[in-house]
Amino acid sequence: MRLLMKGNEAVMHGAIAAGCRAFFGYPITPASEIAEMASLLLPDVGGVFIPAESEIAAIQMLFGASSAGVRAMTASSGPGISLMQEGISYMAGALLPGVIVDVQRAGPGLGNLGVEQGDYHQVVKAGGHGCYKTPVFAPNSVQEMCDLTIHAFDVADRYRTPVMVLADGALGQMMEPVTITTSAAPEPEKPWAVTGTAQTRQNLITSILLEHEKQEMHITGLERTYAEIEKNEVRWEEVRTEDAEILIVAFGISSRIARAAVAMARAGGVRVGLLRPISLFPFPARRLRQLAGKVYAILVLELNNGQMVDDVRLHVAGITPVELMRRTGGMMPAAEEVAEALRKMEKECVGNQA
Amino acid sequence: MWEIKHSRSASFYDRFERKGGNTEITHYCPGCGHGVMQKLIAEAIDDFGIQDRAILVGPVGCSIFMYYYLDVGNISASHGRAPAVATGVKRARPEAVVFCYQGDGDLAAIGGNEILHAANRGESITVFFINNGIYGMTGGQMAPTTPLGQRTTTSPRGRSFEVEGPPMRMCELLATLDGPAYIERVALTNARQNMRARKAVRKALRNQVEGRGFSFVEILSPCPSGWKVPPEEANRWVEKYMVPVFPLQVFRDLDHSDRLPKGIDVSKGGGIPFAADPPVPAAEAPEGGSVARGTIGEEALTLSGFGGQGVLFAGMALAEGAMREGLEVTWIPSYGPEMRGGTAHCHLRLSRQPIASPWISRPTSLIAFNQPSIGKFAHAIQPGGLLLANASMVKEVPDRKDIRIVRIPSYEIASELGSAKSTNMVMLGAYLELTGAVDQESILAAFVEKGTRPGMLESNRRAIEAGRRAAVEAEQA
Structure with a gap:
């Protein structure tokens, strides 16, 4: 059955369906509804919600609940995610699963409450200290706010890693019909957790390894995990790429604008396709390279100063021209403008090489 | 009356295998208080x-390596955050005995906020606060509790009231809160005081x-x-320089038995989707269309007005x-820090196909x-589109022949x-009449499902x- 709800509400419905039983949060626009829903819904399923004193404390409470073997999460927006980076690094180092949702707003600093995707770097490139990464999933609909939150819990437990869901103010605040789904995988046993029992008494949750050799071994282990994640967890969506001469790459909410632009440009005879990375780490690099070999040019659409474009250029590796189209500060490109850019790109690139 | 213990507490590991190097002795310096304290804790356990x-949350400082020694569940926290970590552990596992051991x-200093709020929430945890007035592990820098006049590597001229401020008394600070059940300061100065610490x-x-x-428990x-x-x-140094600054006493000792926090009932975590539960059935739902009964194919509607006019609600x-x-539906609001009186608008797309962008730059209709x-929006209405204006507040409409313009005195009608609060519903009704977008009964069915009271419905x-x-009437006029 379909329910009309905000993306932020869908996150929490998904989390509870995934077996999340603890939420620690601090209010921030435009993410606050997630904490509000958590406080409303969790007690009814035997869970707990704590309004934390700061994002610094919230992420550490998540660290604690996760250490104790319970599925738990937190959510915030850019300024709060910045504060959580300390804890995310510790969780990665201590091999702790957990889900952190970033409902982005415009920055830097206090910025404003508008829709932006400026946290790509701090979320996808591991904004905390040290050698780690976190899997990142980027929804582009209210349905995916629910589905990818569930998926994030599964991935977090499977690889014992914090997982981030990278959304934005539009996805958090907009309403669409949602069907609440359930967890794909059963919650695994966690024999490593410290639960206050004889069986787990000798378990140790820590991220400190004083001996350099052991720290290097630990990082090598993390790298192996990330390689597994890159092998198994890549997700993307394609629209009209089968005969595309121009490719537009966009993630999250900007992919919705891109999708509208693709339809408009197609109506005008431009053969354009959309590649939408759903997992940002791992990045759909192989598919991007394949498509780059088939198209004349690539347009990257982002609501930031050009962050994902770095990854696109890295993987395209110069075989196809890559251009960036972006707005920042909460400003939004109209689909018509994007379609116009695609038309212009076709005129310049396809004409030249044909 | 006396029992002299020669054996090691069972809560210590026999050999400190996690430590590496010499597994017989601890890493603490001669004369350090940590050994005594940890022994007292192990014996109590x-x-x-x-x-x-028992679960120990050990933060950064000399105490971080307590997991070498204490044979209990061990979790290392980051600097200052042990009370937050312990909160997460205890709420997840209420049966565990969770304790922090912090310098x-x-x-x-760094964990001031976390201890304050854990104490204020009355978290059912135990915190041992080892106060030696200095950063030990990093080599003797000034701490918030360093006595005035003491020279450290970062207060080489001695701590002064004017520059660094006076030492902080944490027991006294926490004792201003209602949350804690028990607060006491003790000192490791002699056998008698050590026994007090034990107690x-x-x-x-x-x-x-x-x-x-x-x-x-604060331990000098x-x-x-x-x-x-x-x-x-x-x-002797503790006695001479610390005890005068940090008086030894019980600051709080309440006998509450109803403070155990409500923890997580993990047995209920069977993955039962909460939201998928069927909503309470509508008492007497008007007949609403389950298949689109409206006549619209693709609608891009912008609703705009002042905050408080029910603009967003009408769209919803x-x-x-x-x-x-x-x-298929998307509804996206403007949102901002204003709670009331600011501008409010929302974009609403209705379609029989999946919807791409939720934003609307060229609306088919504007209310x-x-x-x-x-x-703000009238110029962008698509040719052939609709401008529905609230004539009670809109005095001037654009001179456009290519759109349909309808004016409704909705405030007067609602009044x-x-x-008067139904202005938005009057506008919505007019919109339904003009566009046939959706059957009004479908909307009223939604109200019923949301629990709208019969009178309001x-x-x-x-x-x-x-x-x-x-x-x-407006069309006929």
């Missing part, structure tokens, strides 16, 4: 029979076992290496109704609740119905229907 249930830099340690742990809430403890004094003089109601007719909305129906009549 033995005596209460809680070794399996003064950790607890009073405090046991009380603080027993409190948790018995569900009394947050317990906090020697750090000869940090202070640069010989080990044999360290205890339409979205709910459209969803019930099987249409303008106030004059500024005309200036006549006795409900009727009032909304009257407003919608009045809006429809007004639209017909």
